[in-house]
Amino acid sequence: MVVDQEREPAPVKSLPVLAAKSWGRRLQHVSLRTKIVVPMVALAVLPALAIGVFTITWTRNSLRESAIERVEFDTASKARRVTEFLDAVLQDLRFLARTKIIRDLADTDTSIPFSCIPELRAEAEREFHTFSQGKRAFYQVRYLSNAGQELVRLNVEDGQPLIVPAEQLQHKSDRYYVKAGLELEPGQIYRSPMDLNVEHGIVEMPHRAVVRFATPVLGTERRKGGLVVININADYLMSLLGPLPAETEGWLIDGAGTYLGYIGRSKARGDVFGLAKRRRLSVDHPPETVSTILESRGDAGAVATRRDLLSFSPIALGSEPAAHPASADRKWFLLMAHDRAPIDTPIRHLTVFLSVVTSVVAVTAGVLGVLVGHYLTRPVAILRRATREVAADLSKLVEVTTGDEIEGLANDFNVMIEQLREAQNRLSAWNAELEREVARKTDDLHKLQGGLARAEKLASIGQMTASVMHEIGNPLAAIKTRIQVAEEEENPVEHFQSLLADILDEVNRLTVFLRSFCHLSRLREPRMEITSSEAVVQGVITLISPELRRQGVTLRVESAADAPSIFGDPDQLRQLLINLLLNAAESSSSGTEILVTVGPPTSHAANRVLEGACIEVLDHGAGMSEEVVKSIWDPFFTTRADGTGLGLAICRQIVEDHRGTIRVQSQPDEGTLVTVTFPDAVAERLSSARTREDHASESANDSNPKP
Numbered sequence: 001m002v003v004d005q006e007r008e009p010a011p012v013k014s015l016p017v018l019a020a021k022s023w024g025r026r027l028q029h030v031s032l033r034t035k036i037v038v039p040m041v042a043l044a045v046l047p048a049l050a051i052g053v054f055t056i057t058w059t060r061n062s063l064r065e066s067a068i069e070r071v072e073f074d075t076a077s078k079a080r081r082v083t084e085f086l087d088a089v090l091q092d093l094r095f096l097a098r099t100k101i102i103r104d105l106a107d108t109d110t111s112i113p114f115s116c117i118p119e120l121r122a123e124a125e126r127e128f129h130t131f132s133q134g135k136r137a138f139y140q141v142r143y144l145s146n147a148g149q150e151l152v153r154l155n156v157e158d159g160q161p162l163i164v165p166a167e168q169l170q171h172k173s174d175r176y177y178v179k180a181g182l183e184l185e186p187g188q189i190y191r192s193p194m195d196l197n198v199e200h201g202i203v204e205m206p207h208r209a210v211v212r213f214a215t216p217v218l219g220t221e222r223r224k225g226g227l228v229v230i231n232i233n234a235d236y237l238m239s240l241l242g243p244l245p246a247e248t249e250g251w252l253i254d255g256a257g258t259y260l261g262y263i264g265r266s267k268a269r270g271d272v273f274g275l276a277k278r279r280r281l282s283v284d285h286p287p288e289t290v291s292t293i294l295e296s297r298g299d300a301g302a303v304a305t306r307r308d309l310l311s312f313s314p315i316a317l318g319s320e321p322a323a324h325p326a327s328a329d330r331k332w333f334l335l336m337a338h339d340r341a342p343i344d345t346p347i348r349h350l351t352v353f354l355s356v357v358t359s360v361v362a363v364t365a366g367v368l369g370v371l372v373g374h375y376l377t378r379p380v381a382i383l384r385r386a387t388r389e390v391a392a393d394l395s396k397l398v399e400v401t402t403g404d405e406i407e408g409l410a411n412d413f414n415v416m417i418e419q420l421r422e423a424q425n426r427l428s429a430w431n432a433e434l435e436r437e438v439a440r441k442t443d444d445l446h447k448l449q450g451g452l453a454r455a456e457k458l459a460s461i462g463q464m465t466a467s468v469m470h471e472i473g474n475p476l477a478a479i480k481t482r483i484q485v486a487e488e489e490e491n492p493v494e495h496f497q498s499l500l501a502d503i504l505d506e507v508n509r510l511t512v513f514l515r516s517f518c519h520l521s522r523l524r525e526p527r528m529e530i531t532s533s534e535a536v537v538q539g540v541i542t543l544i545s546p547e548l549r550r551q552g553v554t555l556r557v558e559s560a561a562d563a564p565s566i567f568g569d570p571d572q573l574r575q576l577l578i579n580l581l582l583n584a585a586e587s588s589s590s591g592t593e594i595l596v597t598v599g600p601p602t603s604h605a606a607n608r609v610l611e612g613a614c615i616e617v618l619d620h621g622a623g624m625s626e627e628v629v630k631s632i633w634d635p636f637f638t639t640r641a642d643g644t645g646l647g648l649a650i651c652r653q654i655v656e657d658h659r660g661t662i663r664v665q666s667q668p669d670e671g672t673l674v675t676v677t678f679p680d681a682v683a684e685r686l687s688s689a690r691t692r693e694d695h696a697s698e699s700a701n702d703s704n705p706k707p
Helices: 011-030 032-097 102-106 118-131 176-182 234-240 266-274 289-294 338-391 405-488 496-521 531-549 570-587 626-631 647-657 681-703
Strands: 138-144 150-157 160-163 210-219 223-234 246-256 259-263 302-303 308-315 330-340 527-533 556-557 565-566 593-599 613-619 659-665 671-678
Touching: 011 032, 032 118, 032 210, 032 234, 032 302, 032 308, 032 330, 032 338, 102 210, 102 223, 118 138, 118 150, 118 160, 138 210, 160 266, 176 210, 176 223, 210 234, 223 234, 234 259, 259 266, 289 302, 289 308, 289 330, 308 338, 308 613, 338 405, 496 626, 527 531, 527 570, 531 556, 531 570, 531 593, 531 613, 556 626, 556 671, 565 570, 565 681, 570 593, 570 613, 570 647, 570 671, 626 659
Parallel strands: 556 593
Antiparallel strands: 138 150, 138 223, 150 160, 210 223, 246 259, 246 330, 302 308, 308 330, 527 565, 593 613, 613 671, 659 671
16 A cells, blocks of 8 residues: 555654653653663663673573584584495405405306315405404405305304305395395495395394495406405494493484484383384474484484484495485484483573673662762752752752862852842841831721721611601601591590501501611520520421411421531521511412421532531512512611511521521522521530630630739
């Protein structure tokens, strides 16, 4: 897929910028000590670890390769020793085939019985006897006629040559090596595979493995004659490969993977891997290992297994090329198994030693990095601590003696502290002067506020006076008018009773107004005690229920199971609730319901229960507008024609005396909700007790002033 880079450049260019910003933001929250110590430790530890790991890896590989090369060289040397011996056998065979007596035998007519030429036989025997002297590897040396008949045969037993009598000579024309050898031209050599020797048609016991080399003989008259055969004892070949170390074993195998012999100290294993058992290499090793060994062409090699290190090398069966292509059983391989423990143990010990050295160097480098980082960051830490101390006391200075730029920074910091101290002194002087000016202005403001308070009080008194004059003047004017009307009547006695009734009504209305006004102006001091909020509500309901039924209004109370108590005056609390219920009833129409809820207060924002008590009065009357709600707490404000406007003002005063809050929520034509909240009774009682103790203590101090 080909990407159009001109159409999509943004993602490729923005990613590094975002990554850089992300790393920048992360580094901003890392301390200076970390920024210095971490790179220092990394620069000290990482190279040491890298060099240590490289050294360990290179040393392990070098030692392992050296061990492999050593075993490969040793295996190749042993294989070369066998090859050199076989070359010597070929030279001996070639020399024997060219001796005069053998060539004379080749010129002899095969139809003449060999017994008729005793001189030639005796001379050939002497030649064979002389030839085999000291050749312990030879098992047999023979000369056969073209018909396959043995003419001369010499056996070698324990290094001693023995001539076989003529009557014991055998006819070997049916043997494969005789047939193959007679088909060759003079000068060519046949090499047989290793097999068990057969005498008189029976495999020789004990089993004796031999290898045969045969070559035709060219007579003195240039006529092809018989066949010279040398049998090599396989045990001698195996002796050329030993002795081996105790932890090493060796095998001679052919090209088909068949064990030909065993080299080692275990006699039992020698029987297992002997030629008579015809054991295959594939029985002991996986196919890939067998393939690696048998497919090697000329160089030595090695294969590592879990327990051993296998080294192998091909064995050339003489440097003289054979007349026939070599089959698989004519190829030989030397296989040696070396125990890995002596090889791996030094490598493991050296690895542990180098790992310990690398760890010590890395730890030392890390400690040095930490010390260097600490040395570099310590003055900065001193400066930082000094800034915190200077924030509280400008008389302290920084002492850093590093002799570098940080010490210069500390000196500049001390100069800055001196300048800050001077500026602070100036600011202190300015602050003292400013405080005096503020005190003077505050006194003026207090005087002004006193004048404003007096003016406000006069205005309130004027407003209250006007209201009182209005409330009292109207009944008095009505009384005066009725009296004047009665004086003008012709018979005033008849209207006297009705006049007295009217005057009594007006006087009662004045009495109610003056009593309410007195309640507003001087409520008695509440007698505080812990009382049940539910008991207060139930007591009020008993008193006010008849009046509510008369007006056709239903009253319903919902009290929580754990309704809290109130620290307050029960009489004033009942007065508060009576005023709220009467106001709710007067604004409600017949057939509606007033709901009183008693329980703990609830925060509407988080729906969280608070400590204390709450009483709610909800009606479904005419309600009030927002402007009316803002004015209901003002004295003499009322929306009823016969109201005094003092009920809610008295309610508010009672709530404030009890350190509570009152809130009114109303909507026109929907109703009104009045919520009264009181603080926790126990906490309020403790606070009231502490307040009385404080007042008593202040009074005692005032009555006993110190001299």
